[in-house]
Amino acid sequence: MSHVYQGFHYDAVVVGSGAGGAMAAYMLTRSGMRVLMLEAGRDYDPVRETPMFQTNAQAPLRGAPTPDKPFGFYDATVNGGWQVPGEPYTVADGSEFLWWRARMLGGRTNHWGRFSLRFSHHDFKGFSRDGHGADWPFEYADIAPWYDETERLVGVCGDNPGIEDMPDSGPGVLHKPPKPRIPELLMAAAAKKLGIPMVPMRRAILTRPVDDRQPCFWATNCGKGCSIGAAFQTTTSLLPMAKATGRLQIVTDAMVRSVHIKGDGRATGVSFINRRTRQLETLPARVVALAASACESARILLNSRTDALPDGIANSSGQVGRNLMDSTGAAVSGYVPALENRPRYNEDGHTANHLFIPWWGYDAQARGELNFPRGYHFEVGGAFPQPGLGIGFSAAGYGAELKARVRRRYGASVNLSLRGEMLPNTNCFMEIDPQVNDQWGIPVPRFHWRWSEHELNQVRHGMTTARKIIETMGGHVDEPDRSPEQAIKKGGEIIHEVGTTRMGTDRRTSVTNEWGQTWDVPNLFILDGGVFVSNPHKNCTLTLMTLAMRNADRLARAMQRGVV
Amino acid sequence: MSRLPGGREGKSGLTRRESLRRAALFAASSTLPYGCTIATGPDAASLWSWPRMPPVSAPGYGTDPDLIHPAVTWPNTFDAKTRTLVAVLADILIPAEGDIPGASQAGVVDVLDEWISAPYPEQHADRQLLLAGFDWLEREAQRQHDAAFAALTRRDQLSLVDAIAFPERAYPPHLAGAVQFMARFRFLVTGMFYSSPEGIRELGYIGNQPVAGDYPGPTEEALIHLQEQLDRLGLGT
Numbered sequence: 001m002s003h004v005y006q007g008f009h010y011d012a013v014v015v016g017s018g019a020g021g022a023m024a025a026y027m028l029t030r031s032g033m034r035v036l037m038l039e040a041g042r043d044y045d046p047v048r049e050t051p052m053f054q055t056n057a058q059a060p061l062r063g064a065p066t067p068d069k070p071f072g073f074y075d076a077t078v079n080g081g082w083q084v085p086g087e088p089y090t091v092a093d094g095s096e097f098l099w100w101r102a103r104m105l106g107g108r109t110n111h112w113g114r115f116s117l118r119f120s121h122h123d124f125k126g127f128s129r130d131g132h133g134a135d136w137p138f139e140y141a142d143i144a145p146w147y148d149e150t151e152r153l154v155g156v157c158g159d160n161p162g163i164e165d166m167p168d169s170g171p172g173v174l175h176k177p178p179k180p181r182i183p184e185l186l187m188a189a190a191a192k193k194l195g196i197p198m199v200p201m202r203r204a205i206l207t208r209p210v211d212d213r214q215p216c217f218w219a220t221n222c223g224k225g226c227s228i229g230a231a232f233q234t235t236t237s238l239l240p241m242a243k244a245t246g247r248l249q250i251v252t253d254a255m256v257r258s259v260h261i262k263g264d265g266r267a268t269g270v271s272f273i274n275r276r277t278r279q280l281e282t283l284p285a286r287v288v289a290l291a292a293s294a295c296e297s298a299r300i301l302l303n304s305r306t307d308a309l310p311d312g313i314a315n316s317s318g319q320v321g322r323n324l325m326d327s328t329g330a331a332v333s334g335y336v337p338a339l340e341n342r343p344r345y346n347e348d349g350h351t352a353n354h355l356f357i358p359w360w361g362y363d364a365q366a367r368g369e370l371n372f373p374r375g376y377h378f379e380v381g382g383a384f385p386q387p388g389l390g391i392g393f394s395a396a397g398y399g400a401e402l403k404a405r406v407r408r409r410y411g412a413s414v415n416l417s418l419r420g421e422m423l424p425n426t427n428c429f430m431e432i433d434p435q436v437n438d439q440w441g442i443p444v445p446r447f448h449w450r451w452s453e454h455e456l457n458q459v460r461h462g463m464t465t466a467r468k469i470i471e472t473m474g475g476h477v478d479e480p481d482r483s484p485e486q487a488i489k490k491g492g493e494i495i496h497e498v499g500t501t502r503m504g505t506d507r508r509t510s511v512t513n514e515w516g517q518t519w520d521v522p523n524l525f526i527l528d529g530g531v532f533v534s535n536p537h538k539n540c541t542l543t544l545m546t547l548a549m550r551n552a553d554r555l556a557r558a559m560q561r562g563v564v
Numbered sequence: 565m566s567r568l569p570g571g572r573e574g575k576s577g578l579t580r581r582e583s584l585r586r587a588a589l590f591a592a593s594s595t596l597p598y599g600c601t602i603a604t605g606p607d608a609a610s611l612w613s614w615p616r617m618p619p620v621s622a623p624g625y626g627t628d629p630d631l632i633h634p635a636v637t638w639p640n641t642f643d644a645k646t647r648t649l650v651a652v653l654a655d656i657l658i659p660a661e662g663d664i665p666g667a668s669q670a671g672v673v674d675v676l677d678e679w680i681s682a683p684y685p686e687q688h689a690d691r692q693l694l695l696a697g698f699d700w701l702e703r704e705a706q707r708q709h710d711a712a713f714a715a716l717t718r719r720d721q722l723s724l725v726d727a728i729a730f731p732e733r734a735y736p737p738h739l740a741g742a743v744q745f746m747a748r749f750r751f752l753v754t755g756m757f758y759s760s761p762e763g764i765r766e767l768g769y770i771g772n773q774p775v776a777g778d779y780p781g782p783t784e785e786a787l788i789h790l791q792e793q794l795d796r797l798g799l800g801t
Contacts, residue, residue, distance in 0.1 A: 042628075051631040053772055056759045060625055060636045062675065066684045068624050073634065079627045179781030182790050189799040207778070217774035224631075338793035343785040348771035350779070386772055387764055392755030398657045398729055403766070406754060410767050474797045 002034060003284045008249040010036035011559060012287040013270055015256045015300070018107025019541050020291030020528035022234030022242070023150075023548035024555075029247040031556035036283070038254040038272055040292070041103030044078060046110065046235050050227040052220045056388045064389050076111040076225035076233075078104035086439030090446040097447035098492040099295060105252055106235035107293070108495070109541070110225045113352060114204040114232060115379065116156045117538035118147050120167050122362065123421075126534050130365075130373040132423045132454070136533045137505045137514035140167065143546060148173050150546040154232050155210045157350070158202030165358040165375065166199070175207040177354065178218070181347045183339055183382030183414050184355040190472035191357060196465070201356040201379070204232035204542070213237065221351045221386075231350075254281075257442050258304040259288055259524060261313055267524045273440040287523045287555070287564055289516075291548065294530040295324070295430055298500035299445050301511075302432045314501070314518035319511050321430045323499035324447070325535035328376065328420035329489035330459045332466035336475030339382070339412035347383040347411070356380060357416075359537060372457040376420030376537045378466065384411040413478075414470060418462040421537040422455045424499055428491065449491035456484040463487055496540050501530035516551040523564050525555060610703040612741035615695050620683045640674075641681040641691070645712075647673055649698055652714045656725055657750055658757045661766075667753055670762040676752060690748060697745025 002009045012028055014021050017039040025035045051074050056063040059073040066073075070081040079085065080102035091097050102108050121140040127133050148170040157175040160168040177200035180188065188198035205222070206215045206229070213229030213236060222231040229236035242248040253275035260268045260282070269284040290297040298321045302312035312320055359375030387410075394409040395402050427450035432443045463484070467477050503526075504510025507519035516531050518524045527548040529540050558564040622638035629635070642650065651668035654676070658667035667673075680691040701724060705713040709720055716724075728735065728742040729750070735743055757763040782790070794800040 049631060054631070054634075055761075055772065057761065059634050060629075061679055061682060061684075061687070062756060062759050064686075066624065066682070066686075068627050068629070068684075073625075073629070074631055081627070085627055176778070178779035182782050182786050185782075185790055186793065186799075189794055190797075193799060216779075217776065218779045219772050219774055338797060342789050343783060344768040344770055345783045345786050346770045346773075346775065346780070384769055384771070387755075387759045387767055387769055389752070389755030389759060391758045391767075392751035392753070395657075395750050395754035396730075398725060398750065399659055400661065402657060402750070402754070403659075403661065406758060407767060410769075472797075472799075474793075 002286065005036055005249070005251070005283055008034075008036060010034045010249065012036070012289060013038065013283060013285040014289045014291060014527075015270065015297070016107065016291035016293065016528065017105050017234060017239060017250065018109050018291065018293065018528075019234065019545050020548040021289070022106070022109070022238035023545045024289050024291055024527045024552040025242040025248050026238040027549055027552035028556050028559075029242045029245040031553075031560065032247070033556055033559055034247045035242070035249070037248060037250045038256055038270070039105050039107075039250060039252045040255040040275070041078060041080075041105060041107070041252065043252045044105040044110065044235055046076070046106075046225045046233060047227050050076065050225040052224065052227055056386065062389045071111065071223060074221070074224045076223060077102045077108075080104070087444070088436060088438060089444050090433045090436055092446055092448045095447060095449040096490045097449040098490050099445070099447065099497070100492070100495045101293070101296075105250065106233050106239065109233040110235060111223045112233075112541060113539065114222055115352070115539040116151070116154070116158075116202045116204045116542040117358075117377070118167050118169070119536045119538055119543050120165060122164075123534065123536035123538070126374065132373050133534050134424075134502070134504065134509070137503055143550065146546045146550040147542070150542065150549050153549075154204050154237070154542075154545065155206040155213065156202050156542070157200075157205050157207045159200050161197070161199040163197055163199065163358060163360075164362050165360070165377075174202070175205070177201070178207065178216075178349050180354045181349060181383055182342060183336070183411070184353065184380065186336070186338060186473055187380055187382065187414060187469060188355055190469050193472055194468060195360075196357055196469070197360055198355050198357050201353050203350060203352060205350045206230045211241075216350050218346070218350065219348050255440055255442070256292065256300055257440070258300060259290075259313060259521075260304070261306075261309075261521055265521055267521050273442070275440070278440070287525070287559065289525040289527050289552070289555070290530075291526075291528040293528055294498050294500045294532075295445055297526055297528055297530050298430060299432070301501065303443055314511055314520045314524055316520050317508055317511060319502060319509065321445075321500050322426075323424040323502050324428045324430055324449075324497060325422050325424055325499045325532070326491050327494040327496040327535060327537060327539070328418065328422050328451075328455045328459055329494040330418045330462060330484075330487040331415055332418075332463055332470065332477060333413060333415035333479070334467075334470035334473075334475045334477045335409070336382075336412055336414055336470065336473045338474045339414075340408050342411060344384060348386070349383070353380045370461065372454050372461065374421035374423065374454065374458065374537070376418050376458055376462055378416040378418055378462070380414065380416050382411075382414035414473070414475065416466040416469065418459065418466070419494065419537050419539065420455070420458045420462065421535055423452065424534070425450070425452050430500060447491070451488060451491070455488065459484040459488045496529075496535060498529035498532035498535050498540050498544075501526045502533050503531040504533065515554050516547065517555075525551065527551060610700060610707055612700055612738065613696065614692060615699055617692060617695075620681065620688060620691070622683050624683050636678055638681050638683055640677040642673070642677045646698060647677075648714045649702065649712075650676060652721070653701070653725075653749070654753045654757075656721060657753050664766045665762050667757045670757050670760040672753055672756045672760070675756045679752060679756075690752070693745050693748055697742060697749060700742050700745070
């Protein structure tokens, strides 16, 4: 049984073209299924639109961030950011939360950091280990082969350092990581003295060719997007690959509002706003897969409420919108005289950190020496950057002395950005705002947020550790001491929001089963970060894609057999 | 007193709020309450005052600008006299050296004009601060030397700059606004110069060019320098 939209026959509707949706489309189409994909944003072509070698001097305001482009002029975010024009969200009194969105084909994969760290056996079984949160409904061993498949397809550079926090990838899967640069080597020596490991970062950056995609040529910031396909984004990989099967049709400017179900509890289709005509359109569907992002998918479920289901669909557990998590974030920066006046060379590399500090504290936690249960990592910075306005921070005085000082200090600053695991708590959730609609008439989310002592203690530990590392490098921290409450980034600010439709083994406490299939609506699937049970410190996209691959594979086989 | 063509009260709520916030800030930090009058004479410093701002009503570049062919969507602000002052002041901060031109020749005056004319909050705050600072400097030049800043001897120009260019020094509180102005002006001029092609050449940034094959990593010279530092810090292996 298939349906037709504008002459295209389709078996499934996939909502969203980012990491989860594009992976779902790739898996379904290669299994012979025909997919109609609905994307809320506009069409986007990285080959034509990426400002690869454009410099800050060629951009308005030297490329500096503005409310129109909060990550800078060249950031590959279209019609988005912390605010989307005409599409507000609200935050409950006493809460702070930020919600980054992009309204473009490929979603946030066009600009993401490409950090791609596997979760480990610890990460999937946190509750069993320390009694907090909940366990995932499978083991690391169940998903390890899927990580290999995903990494092979995506293209991830890095290595297998053989440390507890970083499970090995399969033989030959990873691409060769780039050599570390001088500030990273100095920091690694300091960290080593403190007993802290520093190893190659894993990033979704090709360092050898894969299909049509070229390897990294060691220039141009990945946040601009990558016209040669070296830095992974769905618009240069999964989407064109799925389209090449002839079985994917993408409809852009299609903002999904709700999923319809009928009396037997099955989904019958979706309604979306055609942003060009501003009209509501309704499509029938045999299968609906939501991958609109954790908060957008939960919003759709909650907005799909009917008289019979006033709390939204797929929500008999009451868990839709609950368990909202982000990563913790905090940054420490310092000045390192040992890096002054050092010999110049090309430090662009793959434009993010070649080395990073994985979590090293499992033993200390097991011994009860730490007052926080979950770990963190440091992404580190320090290089000769392509000069932008920020170089002005190194100025003092005026004239020849000012100039000599700027030259001396160029490339002598370092920073450590903490990314840590937060635990789910009952104060962090989203619901539908009873009063506010967006410009399409769709009720908007209202966010509630409060960090717990677990996150604050973790950030305190991280700030102290980062200071020690900088001081061991012979440097000093720039800023005055801050409390964890001052230092921790706002909820949502790290843009790792997950958990709003979590998976589990018990339909009373979870929204989907381990396959992303909603307990209540058997032909409705969630293939984005909403299904995360916990939010390990390792950046969510790789695992999100791995789950989407595994679960879309199962969905495709079920559809082939006619089970779904 | 405003140096601005057609100076009018700012219309945006944000401008007014920011203006009041700044006023309160300096009132709190100054022995001279904001807005009070002081005796003016040859020995008294000019009072810092916030200019009345013309509104910036042009649109921004929007949330989906053409990134390949960027366009600035707002008109500039500086008149000829201001341009002259900004060029002289920017070149005091970043003078020409050898074959590297100074800030004004590297185009910083234009970029600064673009910056303070932009319809965004950060730039609007800088617009107030910088225009007030230029105004203060001109009044001080007139008061002390009876001439425009740009027409002063280099020695007299530097003596005025010295009076506000070192925030770490204990300046009299009534100079707080001018000191803040100079720090921000320096941040912007320095960043704008060193991100220009001329500044990049001086800094020695190498990159933004494709490299075939593996990333080459540090040069031999860079590794030797690192080893010296590791040894010095007791981190060598």
